[in-house]
Amino acid sequence: MMRALTFHGTQDVRVDTVDDPEIINPRDAIIRVTSTAICGSDLHLYDGVIPGVMPGDILGHEFMGEVVETGPLSTLVRGQRVVVPFTISCGRCFHCNREEFSACDNSNPAEKQDLAEKAYGHATSGIFGYSHMTGGYSGGQAEFVRVPFSDVGPIVVPEHLDDEQVLFLSDILPTGWMAAENAQIEPDDTVAIWGCGPVGLFAVQSALAMGAAKVIAIDHYPHRLELARGLGADIINFRETNVLEALMDMSGGLGVDAVIDAVGMEAHGFAIDNIFDITKQKIGIGADRAAALRQALLAVRKGGRVSVPGVYGGLADKFPLGALMEKGLQLRTGQTHVQRYMKDLLARIEDGTLDTTFLISHRLPLEEAATGYRNFKEQQDTWTKVVLKP
Missing domain, CATH: 3.90.180.10 (Medium-chain alcohol dehydrogenases, catalytic domain)
Incomplete structure (x- = not known):
């Protein structure tokens, strides 16, 4: 035994x-x-x-x-x-x-x-x-x-x-590495990463190792953001800053070249869409809280790349399919x-x-x-x- x-x-x-x-x-x-x-x-x-x-x-x-x-x-x-x-x-x-x-x-x-x-x-x-x-x-x-x-x-x-x-x-190390690989990072790229948990931090480390010019880490936990800064990332605390506006400023008005959603199905945040998602998840009529992914799809530049290592298990409401199609984005996911x-x-x-x-x-x-x-x-x-x- x-x-x-x-x-x-x-x-x-x-x-x-x-x-x-x-x-x-x-x-x-x-x-x-x-x-x-x-x-x-x-x-x-x-x-x-x-x-x-x-x-x-x-x-x-x-x-x-x-x-x-x-x-x-x-x-x-x-x-x-x-x-x-x-x-x-x-x-x-x-x-x-x-x-x-x-x-x-x-x-x-x-x-x-x-x-x-x-x-x-x-x-x-x-x-x-x-x-x-x-x-x-x-x-x-x-x-x-x-x-x-x-x-x-x-x-x-x-x-x-x-x-x-x-x-x-x-x-988590291969997951962070594959997340950066799926973002198809090129020299001079600006890459934004949602989530400074273990996978997000390894994605920061991997993106920089692959030659990204700038990596921006997004979270609301101060210590985790400092860990990302220590790896060489710029940071955004989404509780204190308008993320979409900040990313536009930090990318020269173009939008970031690639985004990585390392948050997944239990996203935090007080935006009204996420509050509805949390409520539905708790009572069993919705499986996934996709606030980070929705924001990432809006933030990435036209023709940009979207990588999703964050775990999703079921259905997500209010998915910005129009942004994915109209902006000509590439989406890569997977275990x-x-x-x-x-x-x-x-x-x-x-x-x-x-x-x-x-x-x-x-x-x-x-x-x-x-x-x-x-x-x-x-x-x-x-x-x-x-x-x-x-």
Whole structure:
């Protein structure tokens, strides 16, 4: 038996004693988790706005650890330290062969696909610890976890790098990098990024690494804005400044070249459209609060690029489709193809080009995970990233 964080209902997570994972398929491995993190996407589960989460589900999709058992077709070796991507991918299907790993056709079991197909037209890949829409897999906020397709996903990390340097290869670092890549950044670009949470901050870092001339970070939490400034971004506090007017001024009246929505479905703000969205989300008749995305589509220049790494799960009202079409915008979205980026980003961590540890504000034992969730939600200015140690 092991200890693991389980879902019991909206804003009710507990560390329980559950069965140990077992090898089920020959490509499986069992990982002893040494570090795991709470992701902003986990708060969507915590708040009860993602369908298909059941009482007793083990949460968590950002984790790493030591290989303790392998199936006969695993390429991993006992004792190796590995970081595991949050997307579960077979490596052999049409999409995996195109390195579209988060669109894998085989990792989401057939019996789990109906809900996603009804919502999205197609099922997504499997995702650790997220929802039965994404396979119902047990997550990594636990002492041990079963890793399917272990010959495809995990990356072996060198012993001279500690957990905190590489843990975020599991999700938020590749997500921020892919967000900047999807913005198709060119030299001399001005890029605006909504949200200075972990993904937004890594998107700031990535956009600058890709050569953006100016990156503008938008949020209302002072400490998070200062972290963005420390990375080299200009900042806008949307509680104090008219964002659209400021962006026009900062882009010479043209509008910014590219925008990144790193906020997603639980946007903050007191604009009347967002207040309506919040109310509908709470009573169950609306799924997504898209205030940041609406603002981003209005702010980007004509012919500009729109990148959306922020998680959306359902329907959004008042979507400015006219702005998207009439301005000739390019829109790119998606869950992250983590496996595509891990090797390159690991090299950038090793040579010091990218730092990942500046985000971490709190380290807690797994037994205090519920406290971590509560404060990560309620104290977002200062609880920038929580790492749990089983």
